[in-house]
Amino acid sequence: MSVFEKTVHKAFTELPIVDISLLFSDDLNKREIAASSLDKAVRETGFLYLKGHQIAPSLINDLKEVVKEYFKQDQNSKMKNYIGLSKNHSGYVPRGEEGFYSTDSQKPDLKEAYDIGPDSPSLMARFEKEAFTQWPKDGAFKKSVSAYYNAMLELSRVLFQGFALALKLPENTFTQYLTTPPSQLRLIHYFDNPEAEESDSGIGAHTDYEFFTILLPTAPGLQVLNGANEWINVPLVEDCFVINIGDMMEQVSNGQYVATSHRVRQVKEERYSFPFFSSLDYETVVAPISKFVDKQEVSSYEPIICGDHxxxxxxQTFSYLKEKSARGEVNLPENSRSLLSFGQAAIKEG
Incomplete structure (x- = not known):
């Protein structure tokens, strides 16, 4: 395949499992072997299971325990940390706050969440120069969630290096812009719904905004769109994270790696999901890398600023921010992309 051709995903029926143990090796040749496996899986599916990640089970168990306890609280208690009260887009996200469902159905997503990000600079750095993460009063919650967040930051660094090697780029291509990224951890609780039907949405179809996502789910429900436009169920695999490519990795690779649409449907049992959205520093200019651009053509991907995207x-997704935008308190950055402007569907439309 030419480096100038956009990737088209295969009509896969299951996700590949990639062992990244060798990415932690001091031997470059071994890291390149792991990166090659990563490359193959990403090109074929845009989604994969990740094993050999070296995240301690105790971190995962502690996270699950404190998050379950948090969501057991009554609604009034949880709303004391409503995300709309924060200055850096952190806190409790009640059912119906997000607007993904508008692209898939008119039903609100059947979930609630708690969003965690860096203090400063944060996602809202354009409007709030200094801000601090909104935490519940529960000290155990902050301790366990912070520890998991920091572990995901370190795993992100390893994966950024792995993706650089996979694309045959210098290993520090991405990590040189990984100082204080606005990477976000979401703690999501999907309500049990024993009578759930296929049309019941936990979260509507979308691609992720960032470079890639490190997902830890606790029950089935995730579906991904394959190259034949079919929705494929993603079962749990023990000791594995689920990784998927996001908008900005598609952007820098000029379509060599393509963001895969995914959704959560028909959740019959209570489900928790912990996606970590891996980003680079806010001011990083995200544009197709020159080796992937045919000099005879103009790339369809215009440069964007990481944090602005x-x-x-x-x-465009959160109700409280739409309201702030209507009041003129926040505004869309210049050259903002619309929702669902990446992924296979966008490529086909283009």
Whole structure:
């Protein structure tokens, strides 16, 4: 395949499992072996299971425990940390706050969440120069969630290096812009719904905004769109994270790696999901890398600023930010992309 051709996903029926143990090796040749496996899986599916990640089970168990306890609280208690009260887009997200459902159905997503990001600079750095993460009063919650967040930051660094090697780029291509990224951890609680039907949405079809996502789910429900436009169920695999490519990795690779649409449907049992959205520093200019651009053609991907893209997509998704935008308190950055402007569907339309 030419480096100038956009990737078309295969009609896969299951996700590949990629062991990244060798990415932690001091031997470059071994890291390149792991990166090659990563490359193959991403090109074929845009989604994969990740094993050999070296995240301690105790971190995962502690996270699950404190998050379950948090969501057991009554609604009034949880709303004391409503995300609309924060200055850096952190806090409790009640059912119906997000607007993904408008692209899939008119039903609100059947979930609630708690969003965590860096203090400063944050996603809202354009409007709030200094801000701090909104935490519940529960000290155990902050301790366990912070520990998991920091572990995901370190795993992100390893994966950014792996993706650089996979694309045959210098290993520090991405990590040189990984100082204080506005990467976000979401703690999502999907309500149990024993009578759930296929049309019941946990979260509507979308691609992720960032470079890639490291997902830890606790029950089935995730579906991904394959190259034949079919929705494929993603079962749990023990000791594995689920990784998927996001908008900005598609952007820098000029379509070599394509963001895969996914959704959560028909959740019959209570489900928790912990996606970590891996980003680079806010001011990083995200544009197709020259080796992937045919000099005889103009790339269909215009440069964007990393944080501005995340901000624009978030403003278009959250109700409290739409309201702030209507009041003139926040505004979309210049050249903002609309929702669902990446992925296979966008490529086919283009």
């Amino acid at each position: 995340l901000l624009a997509q978030t403003i």
